[in-house]
Amino acid sequence: MRAEGRTLMSYAPDIKVLDCTLRDGGLVNDFFFTDEFVKALYHANIRAGVDYMEFGYKASKELFDVNKFGKWKFCNDKDIREIVGDNKTDMKISVMADVGRCDFKKDILNKKDSPIDLIRIATYINTIPAAIEMIEDCTKKGYETTVNIMAISKSNEEDINAALELLCKSSVGTIYLVDSYGSLYPEQVGSLAQRYLEVANKYGKRVGIHAHNNQQLAFANTIESVIRGVCYLDATVSGMGRGCGNCPSEILLGFLKNPKYNINPLLQFIENHIIPLRESGVVWGYDIPYLLTGILNQHPKTAIQFEKEQRKDYNNFYLELLDNF
Amino acid sequence: MRAEGRTLMSYAPDIKVLDCTLRDGGLVNDFFFTDEFVKALYHANIRAGVDYMEFGYKASKELFDVNKFGKWKFCNDKDIREIVGDNKTDMKISVMADVGRCDFKKDILNKKDSPIDLIRIATYINTIPAAIEMIEDCTKKGYETTVNIMAISKSNEEDINAALELLCKSSVGTIYLVDSYGSLYPEQVGSLAQRYLEVANKYGKRVGIHAHNNQQLAFANTIESVIRGVCYLDATVSGMGRGCGNCPSEILLGFLKNPKYNINPLLQFIENHIIPLRESGVVWGYDIPYLLTGILNQHPKTAIQFEKEQRKDYNNFYLELLDNF
Numbered sequence: 001m002r003a004e005g006r007t008l009m010s011y012a013p014d015i016k017v018l019d020c021t022l023r024d025g026g027l028v029n030d031f032f033f034t035d036e037f038v039k040a041l042y043h044a045n046i047r048a049g050v051d052y053m054e055f056g057y058k059a060s061k062e063l064f065d066v067n068k069f070g071k072w073k074f075c076n077d078k079d080i081r082e083i084v085g086d087n088k089t090d091m092k093i094s095v096m097a098d099v100g101r102c103d104f105k106k107d108i109l110n111k112k113d114s115p116i117d118l119i120r121i122a123t124y125i126n127t128i129p130a131a132i133e134m135i136e137d138c139t140k141k142g143y144e145t146t147v148n149i150m151a152i153s154k155s156n157e158e159d160i161n162a163a164l165e166l167l168c169k170s171s172v173g174t175i176y177l178v179d180s181y182g183s184l185y186p187e188q189v190g191s192l193a194q195r196y197l198e199v200a201n202k203y204g205k206r207v208g209i210h211a212h213n214n215q216q217l218a219f220a221n222t223i224e225s226v227i228r229g230v231c232y233l234d235a236t237v238s239g240m241g242r243g244c245g246n247c248p249s250e251i252l253l254g255f256l257k258n259p260k261y262n263i264n265p266l267l268q269f270i271e272n273h274i275i276p277l278r279e280s281g282v283v284w285g286y287d288i289p290y291l292l293t294g295i296l297n298q299h300p301k302t303a304i305q306f307e308k309e310q311r312k313d314y315n316n317f318y319l320e321l322l323d324n325f
Numbered sequence: 326m327r328a329e330g331r332t333l334m335s336y337a338p339d340i341k342v343l344d345c346t347l348r349d350g351g352l353v354n355d356f357f358f359t360d361e362f363v364k365a366l367y368h369a370n371i372r373a374g375v376d377y378m379e380f381g382y383k384a385s386k387e388l389f390d391v392n393k394f395g396k397w398k399f400c401n402d403k404d405i406r407e408i409v410g411d412n413k414t415d416m417k418i419s420v421m422a423d424v425g426r427c428d429f430k431k432d433i434l435n436k437k438d439s440p441i442d443l444i445r446i447a448t449y450i451n452t453i454p455a456a457i458e459m460i461e462d463c464t465k466k467g468y469e470t471t472v473n474i475m476a477i478s479k480s481n482e483e484d485i486n487a488a489l490e491l492l493c494k495s496s497v498g499t500i501y502l503v504d505s506y507g508s509l510y511p512e513q514v515g516s517l518a519q520r521y522l523e524v525a526n527k528y529g530k531r532v533g534i535h536a537h538n539n540q541q542l543a544f545a546n547t548i549e550s551v552i553r554g555v556c557y558l559d560a561t562v563s564g565m566g567r568g569c570g571n572c573p574s575e576i577l578l579g580f581l582k583n584p585k586y587n588i589n590p591l592l593q594f595i596e597n598h599i600i601p602l603r604e605s606g607v608v609w610g611y612d613i614p615y616l617l618t619g620i621l622n623q624h625p626k627t628a629i630q631f632e633k634e635q636r637k638d639y640n641n642f643y644l645e646l647l648d649n650f
Contacts, residue, residue, distance in 0.1 A: 008512065185580070186511065186545055187333065187552065215576055216538070220511055220545030227512065239611075250613070251540055254620040255510070267639040270613060275637060285611065286564075288575070288595060295579040312600060314592040 003229030011257040016051035025240035031070030047265035054094040094118035111142030118144040139171040146174040168203035182214025183297035186224040193228040208232025214294025218247035243290035328554030336582040341376035350565035356395030372590035417442035424448040436467030443469040464496040471499040493528035507539025508622035511549040518553040533557025539619025543572035568615035
């Protein structure tokens, strides 16, 4: 099942690491990162050899109150530019735009006027045509694009196949396999990756992986995908992300053998910025309520509510989840 | 590579779950568990369907000062009996005995006089004959036995094969694949499991897995082993164990499909006993220094020292580890 050229000793030059600490981590602290944190992360990622850094969402300012969130929920081009200048580096800049939650026509400028390189479009499986409209708009404006099909662990095979065919006929560059609920086991991720790759290879597209750590499988699922031939890999520093978080970039870069990758800058960033962030009360990592929504393949909204109420009665919570299975 | 009868939907009746919370967790708090904790864990494990509960080590009282450790480092039969009585349950009791660190002839009584069912013998690859002497002594006394070959990630293939052949010719029941340093990736665990199983099947022995979580792979490596046909699975509640800890039993039991397993009692135990234990200052879980010794396939002693000195300079620590690679 190993894709050609994938071994534990050598490396696959097509692999790209995408740091989404600000975006997935922003879900933990409503995107209130200090500029110092963001700048330090930007420079750490460059030195670590990270290929893309995602700054956050391009969320609609009509749908979301700009006063209730930090600026990285909206990712104004000028805010990114204040961190990266003209970004004269090998690392590319990405933002995520959710179908139905952004004003892409207005808020996404032409690439030639923007520091952003890649627009990542997130969609549910029932809004693929809307995603394709966004993909084509972004392509026309000059961007690279990826598409993340969310919540596929709730979708059936026929729908996934249809979605892949539709998307592969668009101008999108990379299609992401997303384990939204952290419910998938490596074996399942492996066969999904295989299916994604079959269609993608037919159309000359690439496949990416975005994993969640509810069952402590984010890294395992990421490397299972790598073995199959998936090449865009999402990670966040120390796994920062909602609930149990994501695939930690320091583990992923410790695994990848391409000499361009280097974990030292990430270690320095963790000691200087992640430890203080945790000490300031920002919480993420392995946690029972998120484990339980993962095991049951459910959206983590109930776990979020459980945490908000500072409940600790895990057993009752599990019984409630089973009631609503 | 899937062993016959292993699917994600059904279950393999030969699978046994062994809870080693007291033993591996004891490395975190020098085995100072309250009787209340131990009793609650015992009852939670029974209700959860756990097959074996390990109470700790049978360590030599001549080599180790009984005043410096809690009683579960020594596991006197009478101390176990105070918790379990005659253990008239379906769950069996185990203890671990390290080659060269126990007085097995004196301290391990005849099975008929003991509440213990299973003696687990831990050995390095260079002390296999001493391990076999212990195995035969324990078999003669009437116990089930397993053997854990430690630190195999530092051993070569030829030595591992020779060790497996020697051990399989002994009276031991189960041979454990142990990822002592948390350095192994699922693919490596998969091929090692395959090798262990080949020899074990030839001699009618079983294979077990004991994983560590340095790279957040303990659960992933455990299920990779299950797929191959490994059937004795070690786990600890909330992954309690030195450094990054072990495979969490609540995740493992959430995965296993045998209806005898039930995570509710473990969830109750976590809310009533693990949360207070953590709040009392006992620390384990994903942590950068242990990640780094895992990535570099090294004994965690340097990470233990780093933590003891309350250092946080991860980057310097990594450079030191590379110096001593």
